[in-house]
Amino acid sequence: MTTPSTVKQGEPGTSVPQTVPLTQLIHLMAEYQKLGTHRQTFRAAAPTSDTFVRGCGIVAGGFVAVGAICAVVGAYPGSIAVGLLALVPASMGFFWSRRNRRNRAARLDLFESGMTVYRKGEKVAGFRWDTAEVHQRVIPFQNSAPSDYSFEMSGPGGAEATFDDTLFGDARDWGKAIQSAITATQLPRAVTAIDDGATVDFGEIGLSLEALTFRGNTFAWEQIQLIDARSGLVRMKVDGNWVSLTPVGKIPNFYIFNELAERLRQAAAEEMSAAETDDVQPPIEVSDAKAPGTDAEAPGTAEASEAAQIEQAPAEPLRTPEVTDDAVTEPTGPADTPWRKRKAGVSISSD
CATH class of the missing domain: 2.30.29 (PH-domain like)
Structure with missing residues (x-):
């Protein structure tokens, strides 16, 4: 808008x-x-903060000083030539300052x-x-x-x-x-x-729960190890290789894009870590029962036999870390349903 x-509004009865x-x-x-x-x-901004105008003034002043020296020693053609050169930065500074005056309002x-x-x-x-x-x-x-x-x-x-x-x-x-x-x-x-399953577009880049899309290419979050934009160009590390996307200036609301991408990437990394933990089996407990036909104890093994009869505490099974979101109800579908824990709303902050 x-x-x-x-x-301009005219007063009643007048044309002023x-x-x-x-x-x-x-x-x-x-x-x-x-x-x-x-x-x-x-x-x-104050005109004095314009480094371009100040630079033009310094250069023009230098040319004027050289021209004055030439005139003192009698080199008048050189003095005229240097004076003409001084007009170039002086003119540039003049027109730039006029532009600044126009913007003072x-x-x-x-x-x-x-x-x-x-x-x-x-x-x-x-x-x-x-x-x-x-x-x-x-x-x-x-x-x-x-x-x-x-x-x-x-x-x-x-x-x-x-x-x-x-x-x-x-x-x-x-x-x-x-x-x-x-x-x-x-x-x-x-x-x-995103949590409702939609894709949010940021220019040529789209973000969803499953992947990042760019110009028809799809990159699953499990493949993306890092997203970087320090050089003015958004890049991401995919399966160990760098892929260039688009300049930062072409991404609308870059900070929203960066926050969402980091949340989804880290959520995928945590899911993969949790899945690997689930695959680790607890150690098998070794039974202390005696083999058939060995009721008689060998001499000198009474103490060892008594120690073997001490009840051993069962090993505690490994626990699987979960990514939870209080605002989202966990689905009750099959256990192998992909993305069942990933949500963009999971508060995983990025620096």
Whole structure:
């Protein structure tokens, strides 16, 4: 859902238009989308934080200094040539700063149930946490410094917005807030769908209780040892071999995808471990009964015979660990039914 950036309303009996303030437009959008209580506002990043403009200024200043030295020593042609070269970075910095001035009116507002985005000359775009899709180009992991907060938002009705850390300041704050809100809101719904036997799609990748699917290929969870996305490309280790899937930026709501995939992969690994444990047979107890015809005891074996008559405690059978889910009733079908314990709702957290 989007609204015009300004709304002009004429007063009764006059032709003088009135402009609705941006703040009022944002709150009108929030009311229409039922976004709830306002939480936080992020303004456009300060121009001084633009390293590109600063770099252009430094390069242009260097050329000017060289040109001045040439003029002092009488090398006027060289001075003119260096001065012309200085115009190149100076022009680039000038046009880039004009672009930044155009974006100074940009504004990002977070609400209890959604968000709004505004850029000068565009419409106010509104998104709800329960229906929004976010594509993030680079996903920050532990022990790796995030280098890019570039978001592409989309929602019902064709609402779209693109913004990054060069447009809005405090990218770590709004980036984490948006991803956390969407994940917390939509993850339970995705878990329920998978537990009911459906396949949840994330772009070209589909997740179900049985397998991960990608471009017509099916990979059972028992085959997948690891899923990795640190290089910006989602990969998985299948039967000891790495298989490349798709760039992180093409997966909508990546954090939901990652959580579901890890839960299902680990649940399959626990099932396999439990099945292997079931196959282990308890040790056979050796009987202490005497062989026929050996009622007489050999001399000097009375003590050994008495020790043999001591009743031995039976060995305790091995126990099979189970993956349980209090919200799911265990089926009563055949014992060899596959996936009888696997549920996406099993709380197996991933780092």
